[in-house]
Amino acid sequence: MVPLRGRSEELGKLLDALRSASNGQASLAVVSGEPGIGKSALLAAAVEQAERQGFLVASATAHQNDNISPLASLAPALRAGAAPLIDTDQFLELATLNAQPLWLAERLADLIGRRLAGVRALIVLDDAQWSDPLTAFVLQVVIARLPAAHLLWLLGTRPSPGGTTDRLIEAVDVPVRRISLEPLTAEAIQDLAADRLNHPVDPSLAVQLASVQGIPFLAEQLIAGLYLSDSDLSAGLVEGVRRRTGELSEASRDLVRTAAVFGSEFRLEDVAVLMATPIARLAAPLEEAIQAGLLADAGSVLRFRHELLRSAALADVPPSAQRALHGAIASQLMSAGRGAAAAAPHVLAVAQAGDTTAVATLREAARDLLATMSTTAAELIQEAFDLTRVDDPLRAEVGVEVVSVLLAAWQYDRAKAFADDLLSGTALYHGPIAPDLQATIRLHLAPHRRLDVQELTVPGAAPHLSERLAAHRALALGTPGAAADPIAQSLHQVAAAEQAQAEGRYADARELYAAARQTEPGLGSLPPTLVEVGELYCRAESDDLSAALERVRELMTAGSSWSAPQLAVLHARLAYASGNLQEAEDAAHAGLRWMDQLHDQSLAPAADQVLALVALLRGHLTQARKLAGSDPTITALLAIADGDTKAVSRLAAAPQDFPERSGVLLQANAVDELSQSAASRGALAVVAAGDDIDQLAAAMEIVRTTQRPLLLAQAEERYGRAALEAGDRKTGVLALERALDSLTAMGATAPAGRIQAVLQAAGVRRRRWAAVPPRAQEGWEALTPMERRVALLVAEGHTNRSAAEELVVSASTVGTHLRAVFGKLGVNSRVQLTRLVLERFAPPPNT
Known part of the structure; x- marks a missing residue:
């Protein structure tokens, strides 16, 4: 080399x-x-x-x-x-x-x-x-x-x-x-020239090499005779190529110049058609161009050896000839079946405002590329729009396509801005803005939730368009109705499904989502994958969790990849509900990554919510706190984990869509009867049973049917503790060991550790306790539950004595715990401890 x-x-x-x-x-x-x-x-x-x-x-x-x-x-x-x-x-x-x-x-x-x-x-x-x-x-x-x-x-x-x-x-x-x-130094340029020549550079050539201004390509072309040093950089290359092509046959010169209009890469058969010359007769002219260092044979295509050589050759083709050749090339590519997309660059090179043939070709190219190359399609349809005249009714028709293609390319903001300009009577369009035009454009935008409610009304629009807009308005306001138009009807069904879902009527919502998906998609309809996301969520909440999770996994490769964040968040929630903590964490992280790729962070809080819950189960409280944000339910769960028993009451306010809400409400003894799922019925039965062993046993049978191991472990723990307190050690230990083994298998080390402590206190001996990793030696995670409660009380202003009264222990015991807290947190005063606690908790604990 x-x-x-x-x-x-x-x-x-x-x-x-x-x-x-x-x-x-x-x-x-x-x-x-x-x-x-x-x-x-x-x-x-x-x-x-x-x-x-x-x-x-x-x-x-x-x-x-x-x-x-x-x-x-x-x-x-x-x-x-x-x-x-x-x-x-x-x-x-x-x-x-x-x-x-x-x-x-x-x-x-x-x-x-x-x-x-x-x-x-x-x-x-x-x-x-x-x-x-x-x-x-x-x-x-x-x-x-x-x-x-x-x-x-x-x-x-x-x-x-x-x-x-x-x-x-x-x-x-x-x-x-x-x-x-x-640019290279003069010395490096001369060394390069010597390498190419296989002998030292003579003084006259050294002077010429100084003119290339350190650009190695020009130095090589100067040596090859394709660059003349007595002109400026660009002119020198043009003159050099001109001199070299002047030595070629006329057929070879024509081939090079025609190919230069095609681009840096071309097919010989296309050039042959334009030159009206049989391919066989171009073999010798092609070989001349290759030997002259202008072209290279890449097998199925030919290429210029460098883009600068093509530009230099193109400089010898008069502008009028270039325009004529571009037009002929576009026609040739279309007639040869290469498609409008291949012809589009040549159409753009010659098209002028008002050229309806060029507009038609570009529109066809955009349609052809939309499925696989949406970004290119968006640029081509914009070019087509720009070629129409501002007062031409065709401009409005193409404008609708611009909005549609931009949305398909996920360029939502650009689509909305373009639509606003098109419909507002600006310089973008001077033609008539009919009600149907307004309605059509708004129905393209509406499924992507890009319109305000007031924009979902267009007086005078066709009945079916008006019905679809009204259905989107009902969807935005949560007021489902009825319609004759099938697409409007399906939108009302989605609105009714969302309403039922918000009320905890998951079986009803599931049926409504499924019915909405039966309608053939059309203008204004919601993306089918997103409707199915709602259906699968309700399917999981209505006792079909395993099948819903399996379907989500299928959609992660078979559904629309533009819906990836929504699918990932649902995947994370369902995996969490199934006790697959690692799968839930991976799905949530994937969702966040895809949100970054698609520049849409709207679902990031939902992904962080699952990640925080997983961190809580693993006992990673600092990580959970970073992810919690302002989520009140997770903040309450963190406070409980930190020893704040009063925070349990705050769990009753967990929103309807909180992950595994039944388990959260069970912890607060506040299960409602809104949802008729087995999970809700089972949690409600556990709460209603109180400490009654027989009723708890019956409630457990309901919970076992839910496919929700986290809820089952929680119920098993209650059952086991109640049995121990009632003196039934055998039943209690068996229930607690089942919960421990399940949580350990899931990697939920925090609740597993709590159950392990109960079993050890009950005198249970195992050869190896594997549920809980060693406790941290310093930092907040190093504190025991009692030490955390002491720290929280001291931060609230309690003395040792008042804290002792609150905890029903002696003041000396509080002092012992406080000294341990100081050592593990690296503080030496109550003031420092208070500052650290206030920094950690937002809002402050017990408020």
């Missing part, structure tokens, strides 16, 4: 990144610089070094037309080499997920993670500024998902503030190395 000149410092940074990858620290390196500055050469040197060190290397280069094909930029890297990252069957599986970007990214991360287990790897993407939108999105997800892999991601890119690589750097949380390439 030709030596890399003048880049030792930059290459050293990449070698450091490779060493980090060897040690299991994944990172991202971004090499940026202007065209011709040597990015590709530096990436090639890094690839060579990685291969020498035994790295698995996968590399690809993005191209200008990649944005019409999903994953076109990254796919070659996935499939390259004798041992590709993704095998054929896996790649075909990924292709089925093109319309579900989040699921595709998650699956790809899983496949790459498995493939690279114990393997050091380098994944390279050159010219990343041209990455297709799906590749750009997938990179964000996959890099974030593999932080501990032995992996270096290496991107080469042109500077583009706010572009693909800048967004990627902001999104990932792995170490990022940014390497900006500057």
Whole structure:
């Protein structure tokens, strides 16, 4: 390989990144610089070094037309080499997920993670500024998902503030190395020239090399005769290419110039059609262009050796000829069946305002790309809109499509702003704004909850549109009604389902959600996956938890990936209810990660709620407190865990949708009768039984049918304690041991530890008590329940004597506990203790 000149410092940074990858620290390196500055050469040197060190290397280069094909930029890297990252069957599986970007990214991360287990790897993407939108999105997800892999991601890119690589750097949380390439020194340029010539540079050439201003590509072209040093940089390359093409045959010159209009990549058969020349007759002209250093044969396509060479060749094609060729290319691509998406860039190159044919082609392209490349579709439909005249009625029709496509691309704010401008009589549109136009646009927005209630009324709209808007208004206000239109009817059913759900009538709500899903989707209908999320929640709450959880797991790969946060939160809640704490935690974290990817944090409190509850069960109180936020129920549970027995009464106010609410209300002895589920009936029966052993035994039989191990363990504990107090040691110990074993298996060490203490106090001996990890030696978690209660009372201003009266112990016992508190918390006065407690509790305890 030709030596890399003048880049030792930059290459050293990449070698450091490779060493980090060897040690299991994944990172991202971004090499940026202007065209011709040597990015590709530096990436090639890094690839060579990685291969020498035994790295698995996968590399690809993005191209200008990649944005019409999903994953076109990254796919070659996935499939390259004798041992590709993704095998054929896996790649075909990924292709089925093109319309579900989040699921595709998650699956790809899983496949790459498995493939690279114990393997050091380098994944390279050159010219990343041209990455297709799906590749750009997938990179964000996959890099974030593999932080501990032995992996270096290496991107080469042109500077583009706010572009693909800048967004990627902001999104990932792995170490990022940014390497900006500057022009080479004169000495490095001469060394590079000597390498290419295989002999020292003579003085006259050295003078010419000074004109390239440190740009290695121009130095190489000067040596090859494709750059003239007696002009400025751009003109010198144009003149050099012009001189070289002047030496070619006329057919070869025509081929190069026609290809330059096509773009940096093209097919020979397309050029042949435009030149009205049989492909066979272009073989010799093509070989001339390749030998001249202008083109390269990549197999199925031909490419210019560098984008700068294409630009130089294009400079010799008059603007009028370029326009004519772009139009001919668009027609050729359409007639050859390549589709409107392939023709779109050429249409845009020549289209003018009022060109209805161009508008039609761009609209078709947007529709073709919407399922797999929604970001590109959004840009194309916007271009189509801009080509219509402000007073043309067609502009309103295209404007509706703009709103629809932007929403499909999850660009909600942009869609709402565009709709407001379109309907407000601004310069965006001067045509008539009919009631049906207003209603149609608002019905596109309404399912995404982007409208105020007053915007859900449009006087004079068609009856079916008015009914759908009224149904959305009923949904927003929680006032279900009836309608003749099927979609409006399904919306009223969802409104009724939400009302029943809020009242705890889960079986009724489940049936209403299921009925709403039977209607064929159309303008104004809610996303089916989101309706099913509501149905599954109610299904779980109406004694069908296992089946609901299984269906959610299916939807995590088969449902709409745009609904991933909603699915993840539901998954977390149902897994928690099933006692699968690790699954619940993983699902909640996945939901938060996907919320970041989709820039929608509306469900973050619900995910944090599950994470806080899991932390509480594991005894990680500090972590739970960080996650609790202002949630009053979790704050009360934390206060109870910290020894504040008075906080139990606050649990009675747990909201209807709080996870495992029956268990919370059972703890407060405040179970209501709103829900008719087995969980609610069982908890109510446990409370009603009080300390009656026989009634508790009967209540236990109800709870056993609920598929809710946390609630069952809670009931078992009550039953066991009551039996012990009644003198029935055998029954009590058996019940408590069942609860202990269940909680231990779940990893719920906090309640398990409490039960373990009761069993030990009852004289139960086991060869090994595995439920509870050793207590922390310092900090709040190191305090015993009694020590926490003493700390809370002292922070409230109690003396030792008044605290003793509150706790029904002696003042000396309080003093003993207080000294232990001081030691474990690292304080030496009541003032310091009070400050620490007040910092920890918000609001202060017992308020």
